[in-house]
Amino acid sequence: MKLSKTIKKAFFPILILLIGATSIIAQPMGGHPPRNDSKREKLRERLTMVRMWKLVETLELSEQQSMIFFPIINSHEETIDSLHKNMRLLTQKLEKALLDENPEEMENILDSLSELKSRMVQEESDFYDQLRNTLTLEQQAKYVLFEGKWREELRKLFESGEMPPGEGPHR
Secondary structure, three states, X not given: OHHHHHHHHHHHHHHHHHHHOOHHHHOOOOOOOOOOHXXXXXXXXXXXHHHHHHHHHHXXXXXXXXXXXXXXXXXXXXXXXXXXXHHHHHHHHHHHHHHOOOHHHHHHHHHHHHHHHHHXXXXXXXXXXXXXXXXXXXXXXXXXXXXXXXXXXXXXXXXXXXOOXXXXXXX
16 A cells, blocks of 8 residues: 555656646636736646646545546646637627627627537536546545635635736636
8 A cells, every 4th residue: 555655646746747737727817918928827837736636635546547537627628718718709799799789799699608608518517427437426526526625725815816817716
């Protein structure tokens, strides 16, 4: 058992480094203009690494589960981030259509927003189906609870001023 913990301590940081830096790091959050890309990038990297490490510990993931779980979660987050980005763009277009008093454009945009929200719900459903095939029931429960606590921690950091604007939780 001691060897297993030693292997985990050596293996997981390397695994996380290889798998971890994905959509959270790649895309700026919110509609804020980039302030300092280097600083923002470093903060996102650190947050991603801490989150992944905490997930490994909290869920008590085996190496095999980690190799399956992290690509699933990374793909899911990339998809959700892309959908959020499209929603922000459509919202900006909707504001313009409203100012221009263009009802046809507003209707088209509202239809597109509705479709994006449906895609987001479907993505979440598909993601949890994949988790059911990868994690035990207990690990699934721990994951759901972890995500809520993680977002709350980030929200508190953001509100306390310890995290710069535009870096907080985006979902």
